[in-house]
Amino acid sequence: MGVGRRMIKQGPPPPLDESKISILKKRKAAAAESAAKAVAAKKRRRSDAEEEVVTKKAAPKKSKVNGAATSKTEKTQAPAKKKPVPMDSSDEEDLEMEDDEFDNLDGVSEGSMDSNDQVEGLSDLEDDEPEDDSVVDSDEDNHPRETMFSDDEDLSDAEERLTAANIEGLSRKLDAERQAEEEEAEQELQDAAMQTNIAGDGPDVFADQAQQGLAPDLQLLRQRITDTIRILGDLKTLGQAGKSRAEYLDLLLGDICTYYGYTRFLAEKLFNLFTPMEAFAFFEANETPRPVVIRTNTLRTNRRSLAQALINRGVVLEPVGKWSKVGLQVFESPVPLGATPEYLAGHYILQAASSFLPVMALAPQPNERCLDMAAAPGGKTTYMSALMRNTGTVIANDASKPRAKGLIGNIHRLGCKNTIVTNMDARTAFPKAMGGFDRVLLDAPCTGTGVISKDPGVKTSKNERDFLAIPHMQRQLLLAAIDSVDHNSKTGGYVVYSTCSVTVEENESVVQYVLRKRPNVKIVDTGLGNFGSPGFISYMGKKFDAKMALTRRYFPHRENVDGFYVCKLKKIGPTPAAKPTDETTARERRPARAGSQAASTDDEIDRTPIGHGEEDAMDFEGGAFGPFEETEDTDRIERAERNRLRRKGLNPKAVKPKKTKGDASKKPAEPSQEEPKAEATKKEEPKKSSNQAKGEKKTVTKSDKKEKKAKKAAK
Numbered sequence: 001m002g003v004g005r006r007m008i009k010q011g012p013p014p015p016l017d018e019s020k021i022s023i024l025k026k027r028k029a030a031a032a033e034s035a036a037k038a039v040a041a042k043k044r045r046r047s048d049a050e051e052e053v054v055t056k057k058a059a060p061k062k063s064k065v066n067g068a069a070t071s072k073t074e075k076t077q078a079p080a081k082k083k084p085v086p087m088d089s090s091d092e093e094d095l096e097m098e099d100d101e102f103d104n105l106d107g108v109s110e111g112s113m114d115s116n117d118q119v120e121g122l123s124d125l126e127d128d129e130p131e132d133d134s135v136v137d138s139d140e141d142n143h144p145r146e147t148m149f150s151d152d153e154d155l156s157d158a159e160e161r162l163t164a165a166n167i168e169g170l171s172r173k174l175d176a177e178r179q180a181e182e183e184e185a186e187q188e189l190q191d192a193a194m195q196t197n198i199a200g201d202g203p204d205v206f207a208d209q210a211q212q213g214l215a216p217d218l219q220l221l222r223q224r225i226t227d228t229i230r231i232l233g234d235l236k237t238l239g240q241a242g243k244s245r246a247e248y249l250d251l252l253l254g255d256i257c258t259y260y261g262y263t264r265f266l267a268e269k270l271f272n273l274f275t276p277m278e279a280f281a282f283f284e285a286n287e288t289p290r291p292v293v294i295r296t297n298t299l300r301t302n303r304r305s306l307a308q309a310l311i312n313r314g315v316v317l318e319p320v321g322k323w324s325k326v327g328l329q330v331f332e333s334p335v336p337l338g339a340t341p342e343y344l345a346g347h348y349i350l351q352a353a354s355s356f357l358p359v360m361a362l363a364p365q366p367n368e369r370c371l372d373m374a375a376a377p378g379g380k381t382t383y384m385s386a387l388m389r390n391t392g393t394v395i396a397n398d399a400s401k402p403r404a405k406g407l408i409g410n411i412h413r414l415g416c417k418n419t420i421v422t423n424m425d426a427r428t429a430f431p432k433a434m435g436g437f438d439r440v441l442l443d444a445p446c447t448g449t450g451v452i453s454k455d456p457g458v459k460t461s462k463n464e465r466d467f468l469a470i471p472h473m474q475r476q477l478l479l480a481a482i483d484s485v486d487h488n489s490k491t492g493g494y495v496v497y498s499t500c501s502v503t504v505e506e507n508e509s510v511v512q513y514v515l516r517k518r519p520n521v522k523i524v525d526t527g528l529g530n531f532g533s534p535g536f537i538s539y540m541g542k543k544f545d546a547k548m549a550l551t552r553r554y555f556p557h558r559e560n561v562d563g564f565y566v567c568k569l570k571k572i573g574p575t576p577a578a579k580p581t582d583e584t585t586a587r588e589r590r591p592a593r594a595g596s597q598a599a600s601t602d603d604e605i606d607r608t609p610i611g612h613g614e615e616d617a618m619d620f621e622g623g624a625f626g627p628f629e630e631t632e633d634t635d636r637i638e639r640a641e642r643n644r645l646r647r648k649g650l651n652p653k654a655v656k657p658k659k660t661k662g663d664a665s666k667k668p669a670e671p672s673q674e675e676p677k678a679e680a681t682k683k684e685e686p687k688k689s690s691n692q693a694k695g696e697k698k699t700v701t702k703s704d705k706k707e708k709k710a711k712k713a714a715k
């Protein structure tokens with residue numbers, strides 16, 4: 001992400017600024033406090049920061065920020081005391097395909113803080129060093145911070161393991177907070193009803209519609225949104241005669257689009273995930289940034305030492321919550337977090353709290369062989385490396401070359417010595433180039449609907465085509481991920497699939513698809529406890545595998561983390577050699593082809609996985625996994641062949657009739673040496689029954705291989 005976007009993200013969206021009156025009273029209070037603080041002099045701000053450190057220290061029983069979800073009190077105070085924390089360019093590793101993200105690594109501080117702040121921060125640092133030191137000293141003297149950074153923060157496995165107890169505690173706390181917020185919101189709605197003296201009879205929300213076309217009065221719009229939600233909650237009593245639920249929903253969606261700036265298409269998609277009331281909370285949460293979080297790099301330091309070093313620089317921070325032993329939530333920083341000596345020395349990385357979760361679910365072990373399929377800029381790769389204590393191997397792959405450069409930068413900075421970077425399209429590269437991994441992480445490219453607060457462009461940039469093309473690619477990648485895992489791994493055999501999107505199309509639907517295509521995997525518990533919400537087991541009439549409830553969903557308005565999805569799969573049997581990685585139906589492919597660059601490469605690639613040993617011997621068609629889906633295969637094979645010919649500069653229509661059944665060597669366009677043989681032979685398949693095709697395919701493949709070998713030998 002660029003500096004500009006970081007700056008935008010740090011502040012509220014200008015058009016909503018004036019009218020943004022939170023539904024929660026506590027936020028009103030915070031806004032007032034914030035305004036008051038804004039006029040304070042810089043030294044005053046500095047002393048505020050010191051005060052806060054002292055306050056925290058003086059309040060040992062104060063509840064801490066959990067899971068990046070602040071406690072109620074903290075949420076109230078946070079907007080006022082937080083000033084924009086400079087974000088490092090590595091901060092959000094989850095936004096897809098941003099090639100320049102790491103090009104701006106060194107410029108991070110420039111756009112994030114004004115120069116005065118920086119100078120002041122530095123001079124203050126010099127002036128106040130002894131003072132800060134004393135704070136740290138006193139901290140060591142039975143200070144509450146002792147409890148925050150307890151002695152158990154060693155580099156042990158246990159430190160990294162998420163305990164169910166911690167998670168349950170956190171979950172309970174979040175539930176309580178959420179309930180309180182909902183009660184407040186409900187109260188506000190009731191107050192609004194009393195103000196209008198219309199108890200038992202809802203307001204006429206349709207009355208203002210005549211004003212359409214004029215610039216909207218955002219306050220009125222907001223009022224109408226809350227009124228409509230209230231009416232929808234009790235349509236029978238509050239609804240107007242002759243007005244249907246659909247009409248109210250239509251009005252509400254239109255208002256949400258106008259108020260928050262979404263396209264109708266996306267607003268509807270997101271709205272449908274929740275009740276109207278909860279959808280409102282979700283859209284609201286997307287207007288405010290999530291807490292800034294850094295992850296301690298345990299290959300270089302430990303959290304206690306890092307926290308002390310940063311506190312000495314005037315950074316106000318706390319442990320992110322008991323669920324993580326490496327996360328620190330930063331409330332305020334007088335220095336750019338992407339340019340501190342500790343940052344440059346690789347002691348931490350800016351990483352969204354939700355981004356820890358897939359790696360925790362993956363739980364890579366020392367000495368394992370792991371793959372991070374879509375790794376750049378490396379927040380998760382470097383965490384994997386740290387959990388593996390720089391042993392074993394992590395293959396960190398990314399299809400984007402510029403992003404892969406950023407990945408390399410992070411790997412060096414954080415001192416990951418067990419990591420190899422590759423720059424390949426994971427759909428084709430794995431398991432062909434490499435396979436047999438103990439664990440694979442697929443943090444898939446996605447639409448980014450979980451990180452709208454970071455990238456508001458998502459509100460208008462994602463269209464229907466994206467929601468066909470991107471899930472299509474996700475399915476391909478996840479099949480490749482599964483095929484790349486060694487089901488016989490003594491320590492692993494796991495795949496973790498994650499996205500920073502909240503839509504069902506990119507999450508449960510993708511998992512459901514691969515369950516159908518790869519019955520040799522099953523969903524297992526993520527190990528993330530009750531933190532987050534269970535994945536959907538049904539959605540809009542569509543039923544999913546019952547175990548989908550073991551997958552986890554995270555939402556900005558529920559957990560105060562970026563929207564995220566995590567699914568853990570265990571491979572229980574070999575992937576059949578004959579099973580192509582991409583088996584999307586023709587119906588799914590068509591829009592995808594037209595849709596995106598990712599999808600456009602779809603046709604050009606044969607994704608047939610290379611079998612390993614026993615997998616080669618697996619007779620898929622007659623085996624445990626059922627028959628080929630002939631229509632899909634036929635279409636895929638024909639398409640692949642046409643594309644192969646086109647790549648050769650040949651007209652498929654012109655050359656096709658010349659081909660002879662079963663004789664690969666007589667093809668007019670000979671596949672190049674590096675082209676997969678399966679592709680060359682599969683074109684014969686459509687005209688045969690699946691059994692015939694299978695038999696012939698094997699025969700031809702073998703003869704082809706022999707022929708190739710002979711050619712090689714001759715050369």
Ligand SMILES: C[S@@+](CC[C@H](N)C(=O)[O-])C[C@H]1O[C@@H](n2cnc3c(N)ncnc32)[C@H](O)[C@@H]1O
Pocket residue numbers: 093094095096097098355373374375376377378379380381397398399400403424425426427443444445446598
């Ligand atoms: C959500 S980001 C990954 C973030 C990363 N896991 C982290 O934690 O820093 C998705 C990444 O997928 C990469 N990508 C997209 N298509 C790909 C493909 N076909 N093969 C491999 N990587 C791909 C993008 O370049 C992008 O860096």
